[in-house]
Amino acid sequence: MTATRDVPPEEQARHAARMARKKAARDRMMETKTAEKGLVIVHTGPGKGKSSSGFGMIMRCIAHQMPCAVVQFIKGAWDTGERRLLTTHFADLCQFHAMGEGFTWETQDRSRDIAAAEAGWQTAQALIRDPSIRMVLLDEINIALRYGYLDVQAVLDFLATEKPPMTHVVLTGRGAPEALVAAADLVTEMAMVKHPFRAGVKAQAGVEF
Amino acid sequence: MTATRDVPPEEQARHAARMARKKAARDRMMETKTAEKGLVIVHTGPGKGKSSSGFGMIMRCIAHQMPCAVVQFIKGAWDTGERRLLTTHFADLCQFHAMGEGFTWETQDRSRDIAAAEAGWQTAQALIRDPSIRMVLLDEINIALRYGYLDVQAVLDFLATEKPPMTHVVLTGRGAPEALVAAADLVTEMAMVKHPFRAGVKAQAGVEF
Numbered sequence: 001m002t003a004t005r006d007v008p009p010e011e012q013a014r015h016a017a018r019m020a021r022k023k024a025a026r027d028r029m030m031e032t033k034t035a036e037k038g039l040v041i042v043h044t045g046p047g048k049g050k051s052s053s054g055f056g057m058i059m060r061c062i063a064h065q066m067p068c069a070v071v072q073f074i075k076g077a078w079d080t081g082e083r084r085l086l087t088t089h090f091a092d093l094c095q096f097h098a099m100g101e102g103f104t105w106e107t108q109d110r111s112r113d114i115a116a117a118e119a120g121w122q123t124a125q126a127l128i129r130d131p132s133i134r135m136v137l138l139d140e141i142n143i144a145l146r147y148g149y150l151d152v153q154a155v156l157d158f159l160a161t162e163k164p165p166m167t168h169v170v171l172t173g174r175g176a177p178e179a180l181v182a183a184a185d186l187v188t189e190m191a192m193v194k195h196p197f198r199a200g201v202k203a204q205a206g207v208e209f
Numbered sequence: 210m211t212a213t214r215d216v217p218p219e220e221q222a223r224h225a226a227r228m229a230r231k232k233a234a235r236d237r238m239m240e241t242k243t244a245e246k247g248l249v250i251v252h253t254g255p256g257k258g259k260s261s262s263g264f265g266m267i268m269r270c271i272a273h274q275m276p277c278a279v280v281q282f283i284k285g286a287w288d289t290g291e292r293r294l295l296t297t298h299f300a301d302l303c304q305f306h307a308m309g310e311g312f313t314w315e316t317q318d319r320s321r322d323i324a325a326a327e328a329g330w331q332t333a334q335a336l337i338r339d340p341s342i343r344m345v346l347l348d349e350i351n352i353a354l355r356y357g358y359l360d361v362q363a364v365l366d367f368l369a370t371e372k373p374p375m376t377h378v379v380l381t382g383r384g385a386p387e388a389l390v391a392a393a394d395l396v397t398e399m400a401m402v403k404h405p406f407r408a409g410v411k412a413q414a415g416v417e418f
Binding site for chain 2: 006008012013015016019020022025030032033034035036039041042043044047049050051052053054055056057059060061062063064066068080081082083085089090104105106107108109110111114134135167168175180182184185186187188190191192193194195196197199200201202203204205206207209
């Protein structure tokens with residue numbers, strides 16, 4: 001690669017004109033985006049990045065001094081990086097509740113999984129009801145919804161009627177129920193294009209936990 | 210929702226047996242996942258979460274006391290939450306370089322955009338070459354590759370020959386070149402299922418920046 005490529009003046013002029021038109025169109029579009037509201041955000045799909053982008057948003061909230069909270073529905077006692085960082089550095093701004101009992105194939109106990117999910121949802125409801133908390137991350141709750149540990153309609157009814165208007169709620173996990181996708185404001189599907197587990201690489205610190 | 214639903218004993222037993230089989234299959238699979246290596250990770254696609262999950266991984270590295278670094282290729286002087294958090298709390302573990310000049314339609318100057326991208330890539334190469342740095346996030350570099358500000362093959366050759374074996378490099382931005390997807394270890398496509406901009410909602414603190 002050369003240190004700096006020279007752009008011929010005529011190409012530069014064409015580029016500038018094209019970008020000026022793009023900026024004008026974009027400015028017109030952005031003028032219509034004026035509303036602020038608390039969003040119901042869903043990260044689903046089989047790909048990576050559902051929880052980590054949820055934690056990325058929690059970190060943004062912390063940076064903006066916005067009180068926030070995390071409830072983990074599947075992960076339990078594991079010492080994940082996100083847990084360690086939030087509880088040791090930012091406990092004043094971000095509550096952290098690991099309410100899970102582990103993967104369903106680890107517990108092998110449906111009653112216990114249901115009880116854990118319901119306890120997590122009780123905690124989540126209290127956090128969401130508190131209007132001083134600006135974002136609540138419900139990590140892996142979609143798994144609990146998919147397995148029927150929690151009732152989807154009860155969760156949607158709660159979000160529709162009791163979530164304060166400016167509170168963001170982020171729900172992660174693969175297999176988000178259709179009714180949740182329909183009710184949400186912002187939905188991203190993480191698609192797995194390529195995953196290193198297939199090449200024999202294990203879960204690694206920093207990347208997966 | 211009832212406080213705790215009772216699971217009939219026969220259903221509980223069937224569930225436990227099914228989960229025990231699942232665990233056995235999973236344990237066999239995980240036994241084959243023994244390798245550790247530095248990954249080339251790509252987050253692309255039009256959906257949300259490409260940068261925020263990159264920052265989530267950077268936060269995990271920080272939690273594990275793994276030195277890491279961020280180079281931003283498009284975002285410049287903006288005071289984003291991620292920038293503020295990393296530079297004020299974790300400057301000892303994470304270098305932060307905002308090398309961008311803004312969106313192409315803001316600068317309207319192709320020469321300047323190219324020069325900024327090349328300067329960012331110079332910085333990125335020095336960071337990646339340093340084996341003490343365990344993860345380097347190249348935020349929005351895919352935009353620079355897509356517009357031809359950087360040469361894709363030169364970037365791939367560098368990663369193939371000069372990246373230390375245990376270093377993770379994360380490349381984000383929509384429109385990742387096919388050659389990059391082919392060369393990467395882990396690729397996630399963030400698909401936009403639903404976005405609140407369409408409903409007139411603007412970019413909000415904590416969610417987008």
